Amino acid sequence: MRLTTFRLLILAAACVAQGQPRYDLLLKNGHVLDPANRIDGVMDVAIAAGKIARVAADIPTAQARKTIDVKGLYVAPGLVDLHAHVFGYSGSIFPDDTALTACTTTVVDAGGAGWRTFDEMKKRIIEPSRTRVLALLNIVGHGMTGPEFEDDTTDMDPHKTAAVILGNREHIVGIKTAHFGGYGWTAIDRAIEAGRLSQTPVMVDDKIFTNTGRTSREKLLVKMRPGDIHTHMYNDRQLELLDRFTGKVQPYMLEARKRGVIFDLGHGAGSFLWPVATKAMEQGFAPDTISTDLHSSSIMTVESDMPNCMSKLMNLGMSLPGAILRSTVQPAKAISRFPQLGTLSVGQTADVAILRLRSGVFSYKDAWQKKFLGSQRLECALTVREGQTVFDRDGRGYPEWTKAGEYEVIR
Ligand SMILES: [Zn+2]
Known part of the structure; x- marks a missing residue:
């Protein structure tokens, strides 16, 4: 520098x-x-x-x-969207169409590509985009291509995933595990193993139903490492953030934050609920990072681009500087791209919102x-x-x- x-x-x-x-x-x-x-x-x-x-x-x-x-x-600083969909997923949107009009200069694709499909993503999306596109590589080799693939534990190879990450560090900033509908911890364990092999963080998007054998407490306090990211924090089907009887933030959420687990908004079409967001914000449990989970249906329904997500949190009590911090410095730090991203420091790339x-x-x-x-x-x-x-x-x-x-x- x-x-x-x-x-x-x-x-x-x-x-x-x-x-x-x-x-x-x-x-x-x-x-x-x-x-x-x-x-x-x-x-x-x-x-x-x-x-x-x-x-x-x-x-x-x-x-x-x-x-x-x-x-x-x-x-x-240009906004950094830690969770977007620009490849692989059926609702992907070409990044320049929605990011640049929303002051977002960097998007992180959250698991669209796996180790089998990353080269295609690089050629079709990363290289031709004016928006800076980074990637969290899906632990599933075929990427985010539907339950048939995303529930297939035989296609979750930590070694091959880590090898593609290490060969593409310029573009790949971590791992994603998402939508696993099976029983047990295989998807999360394999993603974390790939994270250990590549020294990168894992973003977790995880269904919790009674038949999965997974609990929020064990996931946050035993499985996830400091620096790993749980997205969709205000969606009550992924994390039991609030005690349903008292409305209080669960003690394990506070403990997980203390041990360095990062909580990401990941707004999307289904992951922002007023009853959860208002209670969490009243108790000071704000997102560490603000992200959109933008895809073709969330842009049409809840219009969850970065300024919209920031606005919602500001209307629930977050300050403007707080919203900027969580949309620039914090996501850049979460993917080890600070201070190259997220600041207006002299000498850094001039991405400005x-x-x-x-x-x-x-x-x-x-x-x-x-x-x-x-x-x-x-x-x-x-x-x-x-x-x-x-x-x-x-x-x-x-x-x-x-x-x-x-x-x-x-x-
Ligand atoms: Zn997503």
Whole structure:
């Protein structure tokens, strides 16, 4: 990182010597929220060669080729969605179609590919996407392709899974076990074994029914390791987060958090319930990481993109800086990609989320199709990916059309 920063300084010095603007893009007058650097105030963000070049008050516009005034908006690191579906799963969505319009610059595909199908994912999704796509490799060799495959313990090979992870560390950040409908611990045990062999975390998405022989307590306190992630935390069929009689957060949830198990939102179509989320939030049991579990049906029903998930939690008491922290720094740390991701530190890739916070009355829906009226809504206004503006809802970076230009000849 030091070398990169040094190079940027040399580049900037060379530009000044030649009288050229030293920055490619200047985001001016926004309220910067960069929890990793403890910045919470009005500042400018300058970008050069796809990297963050400077964060400071009053950077002169003359120093930049292009300036976008983002006054009244919040400027944060590009959002990192720890649980999305962009390959393999039947409801997968091509990431650029939904992530970039939601200020999400990194998505982690949660188990779409297994060791047999990762190469196809790399070619079809990772390489052509403008969004940064990382992967949690499914412990099932065929990936997330339905119960016929996902219940087949003979296709859960920790050694082959770990080998593909170790051969693709640039793209693969951990393991996923999901949707296992059989009895016992085989799926979780094999996923954790692959995690041990590859030194990566496991994300657990696990049905709990009386005939599985699995309990939340044993899963969280015996099976899962510190750094492993339980997604769908506000879904009462995966984790018994609350005692059903008292409504209190179960002691084993608190104990698991203390021993380092990470709790992820994983909103999806069926994993956000007002009765669970409100009680957990009242007792301070917020998600460690906010993620969407976005797929083709959740985007149509509960519209669970990142700003929507963050808004819901803010309407249940989470602060805006808290929501940003859990959508940038925390997910980046969970997959060992901090500080490369999740900050606006000088020298890091310029992935930036520019968000608008609106006040009013807004409706939010849960998986049981009940709505909740909130007083604030966070929206994506503009997304910068690797220094390029890839989404600009209000055209803040566009010149204004004037009538004189109506018949301008396009050359
Ligand atoms: Zn999912």
